[in-house]
Amino acid sequence: MTVELPENLDSFVKAQVRSGRFASEQEVMAEAVRALKSRLEQVDAVEAIRQGIADVDAGHTVSLEDFEDEVRRTLGIAL
DSSP states (O other): OOOOOOHHHHHHHHHHHHTTSOSSHHHHHHHHHHHHHHHHHHHHHHHHHHHHHHHHHTTOOOOHHHHHHHHHHHHTOOO
């Protein structure tokens, strides 16, 4: 994979290697992608929480007993 970066980002990547923080430009890019992945996962989690809150606010809920019954049925657990 070849990546073309704007000059300011290219300079930043090279500075990170020069500083000794990373051994190569590839390591800098891999860490950047990991950080982006983590951030996007957090954004997705926050959105799921917001959707859950909206569902509760709209009355889309089930009782704990109904939930437990459904889990038991799904997992084949008999009492």
